[in-house]
Amino acid sequence: MKTNFSLLFYLKKQKNYISGNSPIYMRITVDGKRSEIATSRDCNPNRWSKRSSRLIGTKEDVKMLNSYLDQLQSSVYQAHQELVSFGIGITSEAIKYRYLGKMDGSHTLLEAVKDHNEKMQSLVGKGYVQGTLNRYKVLEKHLSAFMLSKYEVVDMDIKRVDQAFLNDFDYYLRSNKDCENNYVVKNVKNLGKILRIGLENGWVEKDHFLGYKGKTKNVDRYYLNQEELEQIAGKEFLSERLRQVRDVFVFCCFTGLAYVDVFKLKQEHIQKGNDGERWIFTNRQKTKTRSAIPLLPTAVKIMDRYATNKVCVNKGNLLPVPSNQKLNEYLKEIADLCGIDKKLTSHIARHTFATTVTLLNGVPIESVSKMLGHTNIRTTQHYAKILDIKVGADMALLKEKYH
Template sequence: MKTNFSLLFYMKKQKNYIKGLAPIYMRITVAGKRSEVTTGRECEPERWNSKTGRMAGTKEDAKSFNAYFDHLQAQVYQAHKTLTEAGEILTADCLKNSFLGKEEKTHTLLEAIKDHNKKMEALIDKEYALGTLDRFEALENHVTSFLKTKYQADDISVKKIDHAFISAFEFYLKTEKNCAHNTAIKYLKNLGKIVRICISLKWIDKDPFFGYKLKSKSVERPFLSDDELQRIANKKFSTDRLLQVRDVFLFCCFTGLAYADVKELKLSNINKGSDGEQWITINRKKTKTRSSIPLLPPAIAILAKYSDSPYCINKDRAMPVSTNQKVNEYLKEIATLCGIDKNLSSHIARHTFATTVTLQKGVPMESVSKMLGHEQIRTTQIYAKVLDMKVAADMAHLRDKYNDAI
């Protein structure tokens, strides 16, 4: 890649300069950014030609002086050629260091990812959730295997990351790792965060993601209907594990809590509101956004079942919640027993609250957004399709009235 490059020799007088010799400096400019170094030579101001960057005159001392500068210039141009042919990203500082024989420290991609993950791990439950760290550790594993497969390398300089690298990594995720489009895009966005950190640390000077499209595809968000909710609620289970997971799932359906939030829900998070009714007040674990949710009768009834649970009392928890893996595993079993042909997961409960429990019943989107703890209402608008269902039902009722009047 061609980079604008220029070289200038100039006289640099000190602020307190009065008379006598003044030092000559060499200025290297690459893409508008400068780096300077002394030449170790001095010259009388009246003999210095600023236009040519050389000492004026034809005497032997001038010829010897200028020959030294010619030699310096040739060395800088050779360093420029060497770096360019090696495919290095050219900067004024790296060109100066190459000229001086200083080896510039090269930072690598995995070095950046590992450093990021180590710092994130130290901030778990303070600024980040464990699931966020899991995703960046998965990114580290994917990048490691990608480098070995594509480049037969254990690591790569962050300066080597470009559009071709990003495109190849996206293709690798989709083909070798069988990632869906949106999953691959999430990994690329996480990689983009690592790259931006490298830019802030001045490890690289340009964003290789600039102009690269990272657009997710819209996906269907499954939710349960009133009938399916009722089937799960009415089902009799023979084992406590399924009964407990069913209750946790239904509680999330009627509160909109995510798995991470219901697992950490304490009795102290449930209090009477200004309306005299019971409310849940928490800061969402994922976004730290405050969320206030009035409890519906089904949720209150579920809480009452576990009010004297030894686990809840000893652990100061509102409900006994198994691991997310176990919850999702048992939910699949519950779906089969209830005759529901949907891939139940803990997050479907949150979708069900947003759609069947609230929006379909006429609760304003602004209120639903606040209860879900969404930072932006556009996040809630992904559920707006259910409003079309409600409008259709309402208009059908109105249409019947007009038909009866005719």
């Protein structure tokens, strides 16, 4: 039976559109009935030609996007031809589902990821943090690019995700994206969570993630030695911006607080401990465990320095902490000015507290673990493993005995 089949790419503007990019959609029409599919791409409406349904221009990014749309168009025509050859009734929905590699009424992989992300979005601040959601949004982008590269589709039936898919996705991230092992394994594990939710919802029949063999590896944890720490702490900066970032960084070096914990730190978290001195009492954002940290003199000086700071007083914060992105950006400047050939980040400060400030000065690992808010002392032991200096110092005492 002859049918009227057509394919159109178009921009889907929001009702309140003012400026910016708009998403590109595919519209499949059969005998006047339409089905739409998102292409996972967008563009500026001023660069879009309604007549050709493509971008206008000759630059490389325009050529790449137009080539991508050509590839999608070819895949849709192929799906249509397969239905014709199989003798299946041609409808817009049938072509759409054939193109997506799924059957009518089933669910796609990106549909499952988006459903998960929408629910997590509503829970940010209620048990989840924005950073966790961002990782799943990145996973969505990786999966979209992988399926287009490997299967030449923008999405597929979630039931088609099997052991081979997971292994191929693992290989794709390592080879095409040049990702490190731990990053790859975390992405595949996040995909495993999506698949388990699909299993609970009855969208898939088997948890193929159980056969995935990827494992994270222990990595070296960089930290500042005593000389480097003193160099940064004693450096005079002309810029108030760099002075404040330096103070926040050094404060973390002497308290072991992670970025999100020092960002949320308020005066109410400073209380007298059982020794009559000032302590930090807070719950870690990441693990929800309680941290009790006696304040060392350097940390006290920094804290008192900002007691009357207008920004801190107005916001109710203990220190003027910028965004994590800005903090790490300014720390790079500080490292260059101090002549330190290490990539300074907010987490390096936490490692420095665990090693240079505490373990190397004889603080028991159990106490360090409690101050860091670790849920398992084995996590703290990772720091102890890299302390060759401590091993050397301990053995020097033994050498003296057997001299």
